[in-house]
Amino acid sequence: MISVAIDGPAGAGKSTLSRRAAKALGFIYVDTGALYRTVGLKFVRCGVDTELNCDIEAILSDTQVDIRFVDGEQRVFLDGEDVSDKIRTPQISMMASAVSAKPAVRKFLLEMQRKLARENNVLMDGRDIGTVVLPDATVKIFLTASAEARARRRYKELVEKGEKVTFQEVYDDMVQRDYNDSHRSAAPLKQADDAVLADTTDCDLEQSLELILKIVKEGIN
Numbered sequence: 159m160i161s162v163a164i165d166g167p168a169g170a171g172k173s174t175l176s177r178r179a180a181k182a183l184g185f186i187y188v189d190t191g192a193l194y195r196t197v198g199l200k201f202v203r204c205g206v207d208t209e210l211n212c213d214i215e216a217i218l219s220d221t222q223v224d225i226r227f228v229d230g231e232q233r234v235f236l237d238g239e240d241v242s243d244k245i246r247t248p249q250i251s252m253m254a255s256a257v258s259a260k261p262a263v264r265k266f267l268l269e270m271q272r273k274l275a276r277e278n279n280v281l282m283d284g285r286d287i288g289t290v291v292l293p294d295a296t297v298k299i300f301l302t303a304s305a306e307a308r309a310r311r312r313y314k315e316l317v318e319k320g321e322k323v324t325f326q327e328v329y330d331d332m333v334q335r336d337y338n339d340s341h342r343s344a345a346p347l348k349q350a351d352d353a354v355l356a357d358t359t360d361c362d363l364e365q366s367l368e369l370i371l372k373i374v375k376e377g378i379n
């Protein structure tokens with residue numbers, strides 16, 4: 159099986175690019191951020207805030223997260239309910255960042271991710287795919303862009319979905335999440351030694367896609 163690991167900070171265009179690159183390659187696209195978001199939603203539903211003053215293990219033991227592919231599109235399920243759309247809010251973004259710092263949560267989601275890569279050709283994106291989840295991935299890419307460029311893209315995305323946010327809020331959230339994701343002790347966001355760096359600050363979507371596909375094709379051959 160072939161596995162492509164794409165890691166990088168929030169808003170680097172990972173999910174859009176990964177989805178399109180996977181399609182071009184004929185691989186399944188696994189968005190691992192959606193799994194952390196699903197766990198984040200569970201904690202919100204349990205009345206917990208980002209301080210996570212709760213019995214994490216007890217909540218996890220009563221949580222079922224599933225991933226299914228419908229017409230090649232990933233859907234995530236929380237306790238049997240399709241929550242793929244409900245997890246795309248700023249509140250869930252912050253909650254996902256909080257729960258993802260907890261080793262128990264990372265452990266809870268690890269085997270599911272590895273199993274997908276054992277059984278399929280995958281393009282998997284996240285924060286620790288090349289470093290922890292799939293250390294033997296065929297190709298590893300670290301995808302990034304400046305914080306300003308990433309906040310601009312995320313802001314546009316949220317406004318198009320009708321979310322009421324300001325650019326400053328999105329930028330501040332982005333910087334806060336970058337900090338959380340790269341400073342936590344459990345699987346922090348960092349470039350794997352053998353990952354290829356792809357900086358898309360000055361690239362549009364098509365240029366970024368071309369860059370990714372070039373790196374993947376060079377890595378597979």
Ligand code: DC
Pocket residue numbers: 168169190191192194195251254255256258259283284285286287335339
């Ligand atoms: O990529 P995203 O914004 O959907 O990710 C949501 C949060 O989940 C993000 O703050 C970091 C975390 N995450 C992680 O810790 N490890 C992953 N493999 C994917 C996401």
